[in-house]
Amino acid sequence: MDDKAKPTPQESRTHENSPGTAVEAKTQVSTQTKKSTSFLNSINHFRGIAIIFIVMAHCYRPAGWQIETFADKAWFNLMMNGTVFFVFISGFLFHHVFYHRWDYKKYMKSKTKFVFLPYLLLSLPWIVWHLTVGTDPMMHKELADITMPAEAAGWYVITGRTLTAYWYIPMGMMLFALSPWVMYLIKKQQVLYYAIPLLLIAIMVHRPISNLNAIQSLVYFLPVYLLGVWGSAHRDKLFPFIDKYWLPMLLTGIALALIQAQYFGAGTLNKAPFEMTVPDLMLPQKILLTLVILAILNKFEHISIAPLQKLAEVSFAIYFIHPWITTPWWMIYDSPDLLNLAGQGNIFTTLIVTLVIVAISYIIAIVIKKLLSKRSRYLIGW
Numbered sequence: 264m265d266d267k268a269k270p271t272p273q274e275s276r277t278h279e280n281s282p283g284t285a286v287e288a289k290t291q292v293s294t295q296t297k298k299s300t301s302f303l304n305s306i307n308h309f310r311g312i313a314i315i316f317i318v319m320a321h322c323y324r325p326a327g328w329q330i331e332t333f334a335d336k337a338w339f340n341l342m343m344n345g346t347v348f349f350v351f352i353s354g355f356l357f358h359h360v361f362y363h364r365w366d367y368k369k370y371m372k373s374k375t376k377f378v379f380l381p382y383l384l385l386s387l388p389w390i391v392w393h394l395t396v397g398t399d400p401m402m403h404k405e406l407a408d409i410t411m412p413a414e415a416a417g418w419y420v421i422t423g424r425t426l427t428a429y430w431y432i433p434m435g436m437m438l439f440a441l442s443p444w445v446m447y448l449i450k451k452q453q454v455l456y457y458a459i460p461l462l463l464i465a466i467m468v469h470r471p472i473s474n475l476n477a478i479q480s481l482v483y484f485l486p487v488y489l490l491g492v493w494g495s496a497h498r499d500k501l502f503p504f505i506d507k508y509w510l511p512m513l514l515t516g517i518a519l520a521l522i523q524a525q526y527f528g529a530g531t532l533n534k535a536p537f538e539m540t541v542p543d544l545m546l547p548q549k550i551l552l553t554l555v556i557l558a559i560l561n562k563f564e565h566i567s568i569a570p571l572q573k574l575a576e577v578s579f580a581i582y583f584i585h586p587w588i589t590t591p592w593w594m595i596y597d598s599p600d601l602l603n604l605a606g607q608g609n610i611f612t613t614l615i616v617t618l619v620i621v622a623i624s625y626i627i628a629i630v631i632k633k634l635l636s637k638r639s640r641y642l643i644g645w
Contacts, residue, residue, distance in 0.1 A: 303359070304567055305560035310352055311574030312556060314581050316345025318624070319617040321427050321589045326616040327608030336524035338610040340545060341517070343530050344470075346431065347549035348556070350484045354491025357442065358449060362496075367443055374439045381644045382423075382432040385583055389425040390416050398594060406473060422475045426586035430474035437481050438488060445492060454496065458489035462550075466542045469534045479536045487550065494557075505558035512558075516551035519544045574621070580628035580645040585620050 320343050323330075330339050361370065393402055394412050402424060403415040423430035448454045465486050471479040494501045505512070523529075523544045534540055574581070632639045639645060 303564070304572075305557060305564050306352060306355060306359070307575045308560050308563075308568055308571040309348065309556060310578050311568075311571030312560075313345060313348035313352060314574055314578040315617060315621060316342065316348060317428065317582065318585050318589075318621050319613060320345060321585065322616045322620055323608070323613045325589065325592050326613040327603075327605050328610070328613050329606055329608070330529045333524055335609070336529040337521050339529040340520040340523050340548070341552070342610065342613070344545050344549050346484070347487050347546065348553055350487045351491040351494070351550070351553045353438075354488035354493075355495040356491075357445065357488075358492045358495035361442075362446070362449060365446060370442060371439060374436065377640050377644050378432060378439075379436055380641055381583055382429065383420070384642055385587075386419065386423075386425040386429060390419045393419060393425065406475065421477065423477070424473070424475060426590045428582065428586045430477070430480065431582075433477040434480040434484065437477060438485065441485075445489070448489070449492060449496060454489050454493040458486045458493060461489065462486035462546070466546055467539075468536050469540070469543045470531045472533045472535060474533070476536065482536070483546070487546075490550065502558070502561055505554045506561065509555045509558035512551045513555045516548045516555065519548035519551070523548075574625075577625055577628050577645055580631070580639075580643040581621060581624040583643050584624040584627050588620055588623060 323339070323342075328335070328339075330336055394415055401415075403409045403418050406424070407415075407418055409415045409418055419425045421433055423433050445454075448457060461482075465483045468479060468482050470483050474480065527541055527544065531545055532540065532543060628643055628645060631643055632645065635642065
């Protein structure tokens with residue numbers, strides 16, 4: 264859900280309310296149920312952390328952070344591509360929540376109502392804006408050489424280029440549609456056999472240019488999703504392993520960020536799918552950090568951290584709402600620097616701006632929830 268450094272024009276309600284797992288039940292599954300469906304504080308806390316990373320990737324420009332020095336690039340590499348966290352969690356929860364109560368028709372109906380419909384409703388005003396006043400040159404003309412309004416509107420829906428971060432939904436819907444295949448792999452115990460080769464392919468394919476190619480995004484994130492599925496299915500193996508080796512994994516992840524900063528630059532190295540270039544070091548780096556964060560959070564499984572629980576509960580709504588705040592800064596006003604911080608920012612100013620945007624998005628979500636009650640799920644997914 265994040266952009267590269269170079270600018271471009273719940274089992275419980277809480278567990279199930281995310282771009283990867285839509286809400287289908289209001290009540291929390293009791294921890295008295297079987298292990299595979301028990302509530303996991305660590306995963307829920309992780310979702311709260313993941314949404315902070317996703318929003319942060321869209322806040323460095325208004326925070327005045329210009330990625331220039333080696334230290335900037337290293338910090339930036341550690342910060343970006345937090346979508347990997349969300350996709351891993353989504354895969355984990357797919358197995359954890361749905362494996363024992365699988366109904367494909369009901370599953371896709373839920374995703375359509377509470378993921379795709381909010382995406383369409385929140386995209387519509389911006390599609391109209393792009394087709395009328397828009398940027399100069401208009402994005403659909405600049406990036407796709409499209410002039411016909413109907414074709415352009417379809418292009419915005421298919422690519423998600425209406426707002427920053429919305430590219431995730433077209434890719435996510437394809438990922439949901441593949442769930443029968445994922446269920447087959449789970450039952451045949453072949454998830455890891457596919458995840459590893461697909462991961463090697465993803466490292467060479469990279470993320471698509473301007474995040475416009477949903478199929479390429481699917482190729483990139485599918486192995487992460489499968490690793491999340493495998494992690495849930497084999498918690499008894501995964502958690503002892505990461506608990507033992509989290510420090511070497513952390514150091515390796517940091518080393519990959521430093522190597523990329525030194526030799527390959529900052530951010531995701533978006534490219535055409537079949538263009539041969541350097542391997543994507545950020546994907547294995549983020550997978551390692553995913554396991555490190557999970558290992559640390561698992562040590563506090565018995566503790567419910569209220570702020571992270573709240574963020575996790577509203578994370579899908581924050582995902583949908585925050586681009587309405589961050590995108591206009593550079594799209595409408597032709598500059599992200601409304602705070603006059605250009606050249607003065609860093610990772611810390613970015614974190615501050617991120618927390619402000621998260622707080623504003625959270626408040627907006629609460630207001631919408633109070634106004635629309637259950638119907639808010641059709642607008643903001645929560």
